[in-house]
Amino acid sequence: MDAINLEGLAIGLVTFLIIGVFHPLVIKGEYYFGSRINWAFLLAGIAALAAALFSGSLFWSGILAVVAFSCFWSILEVNHQTRRVLKGWFPMNPARKDYYRKKLEKMQKKEACAFHNGQTSLTNISITEET
DSSP states (O other): OOOOOOHHHHHHHHHHHHHHHHHHHHHHHHHHHGGGHHHHHHHHHHHHHHHHHHOSOHHHHHHHHHHHHHHHHHHHHHHHHHHHHHTTSSOOOGGGHHHHHHHHHHHHHHTTTBOGGGOOBSTTOOOOTTO
8 A cells, every 4th residue: 555545535524614614604695695595506506516527636626516516405405494494493584574475475375384294384474573
């Protein structure tokens, strides 16, 4: 055995850090921008994916691919974050009550007033001025 290859270990560590960074990005992004933040995640993901394809280094190509797919996954997570806010698990941005009201109405119509698998019903949720 000539040498230990630490590139895979480094990619794993950086992947862990990237996921850790994207978690608060999704929460803060949804709080301040709602689902409009999805466009930023999409464009950043496409740019990172293109950079990964043309990177000369396997290490940096892997890191950029992880960033790209973390961006794409964040689009899904923003929608889940909106649901978590409506359930009261995360704070609602008081400046965006109309956004949450519209999302709630849309979700109630789409999901027949209840989440799947017996989760919390949306019928008891209301957006009031005190919220």
